[in-house]
Amino acid sequence: MSVALIAGQGGLPASLVAAMDSPPLVAAPAGFAPDGLTPDVTFRLERLVPFLRHLEDRKITRVVFAGAVQRPRLDPALLDPLTAEILPRLMQAMAAGDDATLRAVIDLFTEAGFAVAGVADVAPSLLPGPGLLAGSLTDGDQADATRAAAIVTALGAVDVGQGAVVAQGLCLAVEALHGTDAMLAGVAGLPPQLRPDPARGRGLFYKASKPGQDRRIDLPTLGPETLRSVAAAGLGGIAWEAGSVICLNLAEMQRLAGDSGLFLWSRE
Amino acid sequence: MSVALIAGQGGLPASLVAAMDSPPLVAAPAGFAPDGLTPDVTFRLERLVPFLRHLEDRKITRVVFAGAVQRPRLDPALLDPLTAEILPRLMQAMAAGDDATLRAVIDLFTEAGFAVAGVADVAPSLLPGPGLLAGSLTDGDQADATRAAAIVTALGAVDVGQGAVVAQGLCLAVEALHGTDAMLAGVAGLPPQLRPDPARGRGLFYKASKPGQDRRIDLPTLGPETLRSVAAAGLGGIAWEAGSVICLNLAEMQRLAGDSGLFLWSRE
Numbered sequence: 001m002s003v004a005l006i007a008g009q010g011g012l013p014a015s016l017v018a019a020m021d022s023p024p025l026v027a028a029p030a031g032f033a034p035d036g037l038t039p040d041v042t043f044r045l046e047r048l049v050p051f052l053r054h055l056e057d058r059k060i061t062r063v064v065f066a067g068a069v070q071r072p073r074l075d076p077a078l079l080d081p082l083t084a085e086i087l088p089r090l091m092q093a094m095a096a097g098d099d100a101t102l103r104a105v106i107d108l109f110t111e112a113g114f115a116v117a118g119v120a121d122v123a124p125s126l127l128p129g130p131g132l133l134a135g136s137l138t139d140g141d142q143a144d145a146t147r148a149a150a151i152v153t154a155l156g157a158v159d160v161g162q163g164a165v166v167a168q169g170l171c172l173a174v175e176a177l178h179g180t181d182a183m184l185a186g187v188a189g190l191p192p193q194l195r196p197d198p199a200r201g202r203g204l205f206y207k208a209s210k211p212g213q214d215r216r217i218d219l220p221t222l223g224p225e226t227l228r229s230v231a232a233a234g235l236g237g238i239a240w241e242a243g244s245v246i247c248l249n250l251a252e253m254q255r256l257a258g259d260s261g262l263f264l265w266s267r268e
Numbered sequence: 269m270s271v272a273l274i275a276g277q278g279g280l281p282a283s284l285v286a287a288m289d290s291p292p293l294v295a296a297p298a299g300f301a302p303d304g305l306t307p308d309v310t311f312r313l314e315r316l317v318p319f320l321r322h323l324e325d326r327k328i329t330r331v332v333f334a335g336a337v338q339r340p341r342l343d344p345a346l347l348d349p350l351t352a353e354i355l356p357r358l359m360q361a362m363a364a365g366d367d368a369t370l371r372a373v374i375d376l377f378t379e380a381g382f383a384v385a386g387v388a389d390v391a392p393s394l395l396p397g398p399g400l401l402a403g404s405l406t407d408g409d410q411a412d413a414t415r416a417a418a419i420v421t422a423l424g425a426v427d428v429g430q431g432a433v434v435a436q437g438l439c440l441a442v443e444a445l446h447g448t449d450a451m452l453a454g455v456a457g458l459p460p461q462l463r464p465d466p467a468r469g470r471g472l473f474y475k476a477s478k479p480g481q482d483r484r485i486d487l488p489t490l491g492p493e494t495l496r497s498v499a500a501a502g503l504g505g506i507a508w509e510a511g512s513v514i515c516l517n518l519a520e521m522q523r524l525a526g527d528s529g530l531f532l533w534s535r536e
Contacts, residue, residue, distance in 0.1 A: 070461055070462060071464065073465065095436060095437050096437060147426075150426050151423075151426045151428055154422045154423065154425055154426045154428075155419075155422065155423070155442070157422055158415075158418050158419045158422045158439075159439075160419055160422075160432075160439045160442060161439075161442070164428075164444075168363055169363050169364055170445065171426075171427075171428045171429075171444050171445060172444060172445045173444045173445065173446065174423070174428060174429070174442045174444045176432075176439050176440060176441045176442045177438065177439065177440045177441065177458065177462055177463075178440075178441065178454060178458065178462075182454065186446060186450065186454065190445065190446065193338055194338060194445055194446075196339065197341065
């Protein structure tokens, strides 16, 4: 066992473990435990250097990150001296945005001698390749996906969000800090007179990684819950950038999509 | 009286009339009456050509647009033959987004022989020039405004929204179809652990016109209500692109900002 999974919140870490050839060491940041998975180790950011040494002691050579970690408030009283030296770098990166934070975390682990692997390396089955995986597409859906992809690319260039909702060419919502669920709930709550006539095209939720994003951390994730929210928002389906978006429990997503007449499109 | 004001919803049309040298003819689209202003004429989009003729009969030469108009559902039974000829153009433009719709509306009025004027032409006092109009700015506020302006520029380039909320470099929200009020209510409702520590900088709401936007229609608007929402969202103030954003009742905005310790920054 030479791989450690740094497991944040949500269902992704458990899905990742299930899709991996051999079980990793599961390490969770204190306060951000994964669902359905018992961590072997818990660590605090204030004591990152001792944690890295512990991974060495356990013969870990590769590290994978999965799951959500919100920017933690740091308690200076818990800092060890070596971590106190490197933490300012990480805090500066946090202030500069998500991309900078992820790059800094990868750098810290790399400099400590670990190889940082991505989901594509350890569990490629979680990243569907191109194809229409449920339902059917109209010309309008294809045009909406093109427009949504342009919007998400523009947003990604300024390090904001990874998703957008478009219907009949009109952008109904854009993802920022609030995340996918809040955005889709907002779409579900849009007054009907603000939305284009649903009879002429239901619209879609589009998800992609940020342009130039390091694919080893924080790939966007879809799952059965996303599909339920998309249905509740009155949309026609989900499209995403093929190979860059994790699908949790794709079989269940396909079943739900079939039941509710939605499409699932892993777009080239 | 040679100017007609095409008056949509909200308080802007009444503020515009109050700030104009002489009173315009007030024309309102059916179903979208302005606040605090009684229209001289009501018209329907399905009968746009007869309405344009009516404006000619009343010796109108210039037209100003102000106030919100949501994409109307059209009733084919009400169409007159001449409007039926030009409406497909407008409907195509509506499908292509807000910018295209505004350009098409301006074109239709221009081709009918009217000069289309902007708020800057008929009521320049509603568009504050550069300056700090209330409160004070920290270095963090200035950095947040720089980041927010980059985000809004990126969004505007794909014809989405005109506003964003940034705190300590982190984008908390982005404006799409829902509009400013819904976005700020979303920020007010963000769980505290998602937000950066307010003790280190409260963040701001930034508003700008879209890059390349025709300044004669649909300039972004701020008012006392915006300021109340910004205060409720726990932000430190509002910054906007000087000369491109309408301030409704600036004196009242300054009074409220002073009372609640917020800044108002018309940014160069």
